[in-house]
Amino acid sequence: MYENGKIYMGLADGARVELALNMCNRHGLIAGASGTGKTITMKVMAESFSDAGVPVFLCDVKGDVAGICAPGVSSEGMEKRIDRFGLRGSFAYKGYPTTFWDIYQTGGHAVRATVSDMGPELLSRILSLTPAQEGILHIMFRIADDKGLLLLDLKDLRAMLNYVSEHRAEYMMTYGNITPQSVAAILRALLPLEQQGGDLLRRAGARHPRLDAHRRGRPRHGQRARLREAGAEPDALRELPFVDALGAV
Secondary structure, eight states: OEETTEEEEEEETTEEEEEEGGGOSSOOOOOOOTTSSHHHHHHHHHHHHHHTTOOEEEEOTTOTTGGGGSOOOOOHHHHHHHHHTTOTTTOOOOOOOEEEEETTSSSSEEOOOOHHHHHHHHHHHHHTOOHHHHHHHHHHHHHHHHTTOOOOSHHHHHHHHHHHHHTHHHHHHHHOOOOHHHHHHHHHHHHHHHHTTGGGSOOOSSSSOOOOTTTTOOOOTTSOOOEEEEOSOHHHHTTOGGGGGGOOO
């Protein structure tokens, strides 16, 4: 828990172990065997950051810490821990303001992105393209940028690939060789993406703005920060095979 500018992490040989808030801008690793409290440690840190007014983003595909949005309930084991860690009188069960980022754009904070937002590198990973095919994708994005064209969804991507292929002769000396075989392979790779949920790349606009991590702004001094969780619907998320290609971002 957060007290006096420090996060109370636990006890070591009866002494309090605290993490100063000004030291939390470094990389950290929570390691341990199953059942030793790694998830709880992460949850306590997230709650403490929120109390300190620091925004938190949690990738919680399994939903282990989704309950952070609701107050906990007392139990015999919890009461023992409160006494063991010397929290009697200062600890209170409470929920934390939480926004669930929803990749399905139905029940939570919609995660929207255009094809142009994703860029050629990320799309190449999702589509499992070869280096040569990725090069074609880079050329296509460069042509779109030079012409001021915004690629919003997969339909725009298909149309741009067909346009580049049809005009490859005039672009070859400026951007490099564009082979119809590579373009056809990219178009073929789009088929499973569309079948596995690629239509979620919806058009962003005034009514449907794309995802902006900074849009909500910073909390005011003394105000608890909002906790943001990705993967609020773990079962549904696992039904999107192409998400696995994203890796850790």
